[in-house]
Amino acid sequence: MMGFQVVLLWSDLLIWLLVAVGIGVGVFIARNPPLLAAWRRVGASRVGMAAATVLLVFVVVGLLDSLHYRRQLDGKPGQKASYAVEVLSLLDAIAAPLRSRNEKTYSEPFATRLYAKETVDVPGRGQVREYPRLKFGGAHLGEREGEVAADVGFTAFRAAVIGVLAWLAVVAAAIGAVAWQGGVSHGEAGRRIWAGETRFAWNAVLATLAAVFLVVVPLLWLAGGYHVFGTDKVGQDVLYQVLKSVRTGLIIGLVTTLVTLPLAVLLGIVAGYFRGWVDDLIQYLYTVLNSIPGVLLIAAAVLMMQVVIDTHPQWFSTAAERADLRLLALCFILGITSWTGLCRLLRGETLKLRELEYIQAAQAFGVSSWRIIVRHILPNLMHIVIIALVMDFSGLVLAEAVLSYVGIGVDPTMVSFGTMINNARMELGREPAVWWSLAAAFAAMFILVLAANLFADAVRDAFDPRAA
Amino acid sequence: MSDPLLSVRDLRLGFTAGRRAKTLLAVDGISFSVGSGETFALLGESGCGKSATAQGIMRLLPGAGRITGGSVRLAGEELLNLAEADMRRIRGARMAMIFQEPATSLNPVLTVGQQIGEVLSRHRGLAGPEAAAAMAGLLKQVGIADPERRLNEYPFQLSGGMKQRVMIAIALAGEPELLIADEPTTALDVTVQAQILDLLAGVQAARGMGLLLITHDLGVVARMANRIGVMYAGELVEVASREAFFTAPQHPYTRALFSALPEVSRRGHPLLTIPGQVPSLEAMPAGCRFADRCGQVMAVCREHSPPWREIAGGHAVRCHWQAADDGEANGSPGKRAELQSPDRHLLEVADLKVHFSIRRGILQRTVGYVKAVDGVSLALTPGRTLALVGESGCGKTTVGKAILQLIAPTGGSVRLGATELVGMKPRRLRAVRRHMQMVFQDPFASLNPRLRVGEIIAEGMAALRVGSTADHGPAVAALLAQVGLPAEAADRFPHEFSGGQRQRIAVARALAVQPELLICDEPTSALDVSVQAQILNLLKTLQEALGVAYLFITHNFAVVEYLAHDVAVMYLGRIVERGSAEEVLGNPRHPYTRALLSAVPVPRLEGRPEAIKLPGETPSPAKPPAGCHFHPRCIHASEACRRDYPAGTRVSETHTVVCHLYP
Structure with missing residues (x-):
């Protein structure tokens, strides 16, 4: 078990304070009928709710990145614990493969080789200038470098299917919520969402979520094996x-x-x-x-x-x-x-x-x-x-x-x-x-x-x- | 028989609302016709679909508007299925429209000439000197002096009445057969209204045009109309000739409109009111739409919409109820519960002056003063009503605010009881504010939309520390009951109430601190006739019960006649005549008072015997004329009037007039 020390940066403090204020304002709005009515109108706007869904995804990423900690360094037992200089966030922990798997320099999205030629020693052929193989990008393919397209397509498809399944779970939850709130059967609730007859613009939120799931799940899945957005000058993953x-x-x-x-x-x-x-x-x-x-x-x-x-x-x-x-x-x-x-x-x-x-x-x-x-x-x-x-x-x-x-x-x-x-x-x-x-x-x-x-x-x- | 000029058959139009694109019918199957040379008046309260009808005929409905059925024929030609391009040929050329607000219906960045010229070149193909001559002719026709100069002026250089004349000239430029006038004089003062109505009648007679007049004012109808159609909640309920309409109105709504009018003969009696308000478009009753507010309602009214019933030639009514021929049971002019007026004055205003400085230049130096109020003296005894009458811009609202010290007076004295208010320290002034309060003109602007009614009413009590906070709840409930609203109203927000109800809330707010003086600034001018009657009745009963004195600021003489004990007439920042209501209204001495009284259109068949026409409009208070302020518009003006401002003359114990005619 590795220990860690929570680091509270000033900006983290502000962000979580903002979240608290946001919740407070939400409670205040819920108790103030004209404000509540106005926010209900926001909730009924399809474009607005679709945009809010996308914003929410960004906010979640931002919030995950606002919980900072320092890892405990391995030390002898009984010694005072010392912590790493590097301050990491929860997002860094989740995206550890992305953070740590650095290449040497630029590489294109989904590339298996670097973007710059290097002089390498090839046994039997002496020194050759060529595009060296990436350390991590497409490493699981081994020698079958030509199969990138097939592999990406297949992996993306599998991920998309999982994404759709996850989305269906959300849809089921939404139907359940609407049915419970309106006191109607689940079939009727589903029809209402589909026809856009709910007070909250559920159909817009679900459609946006569908798009988000279809893009994000395959992207993250592929990010495990490739640099989906390529790497930068020092080889860091752009995603x-x-x-x-x-x-x-x-x-x-x-x-x-x-x-x-x-x-x-x-x-x-x-x-x-x-x-x-x-x-x-x-x-x-x-x-x-x-x-x-x-x-x-x-x-x-x-x-x-x-x-x-x-x-x-x-x-x-x-x-x-x-x-x-x-x-x-x-x-x-x-x-x-x-x-x-x-x-x-x-x-x-x-x-x-x-x-x-x-x-x-x-x-x-x-x-x-x-x-x-x-x-x-x-x-x-x-x-x-x-x-x-x-x-x-x-x-x-x-x-x-x-x-x-x-x-x-x-x-x-x-x-x-x-x-x-x-x-x-x-x-x-x-x-x-x-x-x-x-x-x-x-x-x-x-x-x-x-x-x-x-x-x-x-x-x-x-x-x-x-x-x- | 040939087709009438305009024939509307079963016209239905509505507005789409909400996401489901449901059409709410604003006009539901109305039929009427207008002949050449005839004036047909559409009469009704706000929200009855009058303006929507006019827009539908012109096919100028706003984006959400839909015409869902019926036919509109102009001299036999069906307009509703014309292409938009063909419709443009008809608009302006064969029928034209005048709007309510002259200030906003002219484009401020184009000269008068350019705006008239647009119509001339579009519909008559005139340009150059020909057009200029035609324009000058038009302006002359609408009674604008020096037309050549006016053509090059911009709308801001013209007064309100002048702008409306230009609007009429633009409407006439295409030589239309039909003129639609949508409340053409509502935004104008009575003396200017009289000029514009005369002009419209004259132009119509000269050209033999048809005129579709849309109005809510029975006086304007009596002055102008040949035939009248009464609209209620999107339907026509009665169509009659002028004679039949004013002698034997049939529909209960029409009758109620007449009896809701405040008049001198109804003094001392409560006005008859129409309970409730026009139903909203979403909740139209199934049967007769007036059933919920009708005094003669029967079971059949709630189930079946009544059919048209012909009473006499050209007089038809949509009502199940047969009026008994009892004539109008309108008692003799009432005895008045006259309050004994004590000698003590509650409010004494002496030589009150409010001058606003005009600043110009980089250093903002004062270059002159707008003398909005220039030496006004008033006195008011407890429990009585003093009406301060005048046209817009004469400074009457400023007087009210200066008395309340909302505007700091430049000079003079305001004494409330024994306390001098002018120059008082703000801290001490707060204690005095308990004794005087104000009810404002616009009930939609006078209540904070973000506060509950209970909070609004309790605000004064909290600020002036009347009673403890615990007492406020019951006090608010009592006040609401006093102004005729349910106690639940306290927890609701102002937007849930209609205009009349909002004005009741405003009255309750003012009464919350138990003032002895209530300044009412045109409290009914934003309301419909039937609602106005409710508010006037309320004010009257409150005065009897609480003994509040009212300073009633208004331009409406009917209200003055009904409510006031004393009257003061203001012109350009000064009082020109004051006295008891009987003296000033029954025996007016000042030429301005006489002209004002005669300019008010009366809602009766026989008009005023003689009408004194005032030329011109009220001058700017920044540059009042030398001598008597009124002399440029006065027919009796003499050399003395041009030289000196007259001193006041006592006509009787209470009646004073400021005029050289009475030395």
């Missing part, structure tokens, strides 16, 4: 990098919003409600901030932060901690520079709301300003906040990619979509080009951002007061 990037993207999207939200909401409402010099001050503030090119401001802040981190190595016991703090600092910097848009939006809306008669009625009762803001204005701005939150999320995931590309993004040791793209960009120039790193990063980012945007659309439609 593993994609999985690790998800957490980075999610943190940047979520934590940054946590920084922007209080600033934007507080300043926006205060400016709109109190008017006068407060409004002038806040407007000047965000106009000044807006007039500085965003990337330059971020670059300056990141470089300063880097100096601070580099001069205080004693703060961090592991490299992971350093990279983590740098990530959080980046989120903070991004947040400080990107609250202006939402703030302006909320200020305008507050200007409109404060003239409404129910606010004036409250003023006529002598209700204090802060109470009016909390009771009357904030709840009526929540739909904008929710929409902006989800919209900003996708924007920030993209922003991280751009910043890492410019070289002011996350720590180089941390895998993110941005670093993947950045590392791959030089190789596009070689002939034949190395395209898979870029393609995998783009595809994953595209799916994540598209799902977030579609979900935001569904949320916006559901919270639109005109539609309600």
